[in-house]
Amino acid sequence: MSEEPLAIAVDSAPAARRPVRCRLCGRPLTGAGSRRTGLGPTCDAKLHPPAPGIRTRRHEVEQDTLPGLDPPAGEA
Template sequence: MDHRQQKSLLIDPGARARVWCKECGRELSDPISRSRRLGAECDPEPRNGYDRHDVDQDPIPGL
């Protein structure tokens, strides 16, 4: 009778789960990217480290 057993895989409970981008499939390391499940390049929301600045414009004449 064969008494060989497969070794169990040990998983470090302190390690964080690996998260991949939903669009491109790359592994994510940035906390914001990990929470959104989108990498910075694939995320449609701008996050450049500053607030977005919209400028009021006059309406186009004739419309």
């Protein structure tokens, strides 16, 4: 075996990142979050719209009064 050191390119340019494109429209993604999810902000908003205001599922139903809560006869 030869005792030569391995050749290392010292002045080479840093490795460029591979361009990541949006899975929906194909545009290049620049933000870290967009690159992580694979969707740009516009396409992400199309697929995951913001939730509407919280709606309550309450509705009035006729119910019998609980025992012991009826006013005594004559006091009502």
